[in-house]
Amino acid sequence: MALPNLSENLTETHSAEQKTPETKEVLPSLSLDETIEQIIGGFGWSQFLQALLVSVPTLIDAQQTFISIFADAHPKWHCNLNATCNPKSNICQLPKSAWSWAHSSHKTIISEWGLECASSFIIGLPASSFFLGCLIGGFTLAIFGDFWLGRKKLLYLSCLIMCLASLLTAFSVNIWMYSALRLISGFGRAPIISCSLILLTERVGKRWRGQIGSIGFFSCTVGLMSLSAIAYLNRGSSWRKLYLYTSIPSISFCIMTYFFVYESPRWLFMQGRDKEAVDVLRGIASIPVNSLDLYTSNIPLRKEISKVNNPYKVMKDLCKRGWALKRILASMALGLGIGVAFFGMLFGVGNLGFNIYLSVVFNASMLMPSNLLSLVFIERWNRRGSLFVSCIASGILSMLCVVLGRGREGIQIGLELASLFCSCFAYNVWLIYTTELFPTSVRSSATSLARQAVVLGTVFDPLLTSAGRRYEFLSFGIFGLAIFLCGFFLIFVPETKGKALCNTIDEQEQKDSIIV
Template identity: 50%
Template structure:
């Protein structure tokens, strides 16, 4: 493989008169950027916080339907009416024998008289949102790697998501409402991906995991703010919840446009050296770095950008066998995690527990999950952690199916344990994915994983509707799927403590991938499928990945 000229090279110091020959192995892009702007400083911290706030509005739009689409409680208009008091389904009663506890316009169900509609109709809006997320991720995911970049994609996604959410307040029926929820989900799909990738590409490898967790904390804040906003607006029209969450998001989009820097790593990979230098100078000056030892002008570049077309990043992932195998595994895990991550909060209405309190407890459970990831991400093995937390989530979810007085009391605790484990697995999986794929395809790979996560969310409303009378159809399926999908983590390489790669060739050189694009000689020792236990099979699958 021909030796490549680094994108950044350290200039000779003015004070030094040495004329040593240049080293054979020049600094990599990763180490050069760290030397330029530092491992972590105030400039990077402020950028990371500002970018991560996008997760707050992302969380609000993801779970807002828990309150706006909920079926309100009702009461009999005549307390002495025994026929009314003995019936739990209002569809079996005459219209004048019961009434809603809250104003009619407090929910779309009561406002549009959907209380007796089919489960497909009542769950249409939630499913449309996740279908929009799925399609949006497929259409928009590669734009952040190719045409628009991380910053512009984040700005466009936040702005369009907030505007479509704002237009929702003018809906008069379930069909227009579902269509706008689809549009909202379509543009929301890339927010988390762009925010996470942008923040992690602005700091050194030592702080990459911790900075990525900032976004998870912001997502928790957004999730936690929903029951508070809904409780303060109880009795108000359902549209007020969309109003209070969309207007701040519009102003935030403007802040992103004018105050967020583009990823210098992406700019350099795309061959936009002058913009990259300006960004690095700005961050370095904010960090008070000694930028005088760096010569930002006239730096030699030899850039070979592989992303020449709009969807070339996806094409590269599909053509490289090792990349496709990794992507398939993390997408499988993402599907299982998404089923529980989105399904548990959306299904809280099926539990005999206060809705506001249960949503608050679920949101609060994300805080220890993010703290655990933040404090231990530098010590946790990615592969083992994902495997452990997905299995734990699956076991707790299945245990929610059991009936009886004891299990009914423990049900909310088991639900929280399952959701906590899924959140932690989700956090680690995203960091894991960032470290497995190079810069040229990282955002696209992250988007594909999140699409698998959203695909799990598409099936949640249907499973939740089916599980209203039988928990096995919801919690049982959730547990089996996440536990089975979590086993795919055994097929992935461990990435803890390694530096980020920028090109596919660099990743292949690091892993010793053969020029024949991943052709492996499957000797008995390499495959190692032994009947003495499953763990040995997992170790053998990891050996195969280490070979290519």
């Protein structure tokens, strides 16, 4: 999969160097970023295998994020014989002897803990607690990806925390313990998607950055579909088994694959760990060995580098710069609207009257063509234009889902799927776009901060979904309005398609001033 022309050019350069000494002066003039681009600018099998390993945590993330769709669902019930009730009755107004659950009383937390008549706040509390934990983790845990832990260690530490908390969730005794463990799981989950995406994009050249980032989106889709399959096979059993069947394999994966994944060479260079960075470049290079030696020998290895001891100070300094603050606020506004719509529609499938297993499969199936669209056109279309169109379209379709689909389930599910398709595409582009807006030295912190806006919007989705069972506009109407309005914040951020990634804040600022 490596680019043949690049390899041939580099081989010719190496041969020319042996014949004419004057060409030796060309390579030392390359900057560090240009040298890295030459080494990993193509796309080889080593990079592909590394991408697959780094994408699996996003699969696990999808399972743990949406597991509440099944574990916290309202199960079906039926009237008992000789009882004065009908299927349209409000079970909260019926005596307990008049009705029974259609399946085991341990099927979901609603039936096991008798929450069928609880308020929307109590029913939505576990899922909201999960995203509240994501919000806390984003401000406390995610920032270590730029400094002490790095991309790789943070990714696997976060995944391990999330899965261990999920394993313990299976042994919850009440709604409060359940919600607390979901909060801890969300705390660990906070940096996974952004960290995985950064680790993917920092180990390939700018030509393949968009396509390789899309692998993580496919992994999320597979995670959601596999969750639906596990839930369907477990449909007659307790919700506790669902947590066990998803967490135990995930913990095993984290432990086994940690030792086979490379750290980001760009981050290693920023930390002054040049020798380790060169070793990583050798492991993921997409050029021939003779050309690789030629380029790596021209990287000056430093013995010491001044390290940042206060990451929050760096972020504070970043926010003091007008261009950076504008990018952070605009990307957060975009993330807020996209998060409310995309995750809200996934959580709200139970409100459409369809079979919940089929609804989730339909939604997951719709994510696949959206991901394919992202993969094919991410490097052909501008980031801003494609993001704006998808946000506006998703918003209009979601609001039409309420207006035109009321009482007509076929039309409603069709509009919902079309809106989800657009919001998924917007989410994919937004994730890649935000990683390109900020330099390497603060990329993990800045993108994690932007993702907190997504999480903030998602915190309210379970509550809106619960309230939407009575008032439809409070779910899909709000989802559509949020993503529609957020699209207009794109006027405050620049286009990044085809641009090289900068390493430091000053380098980014200097580059932007030259462009202006």
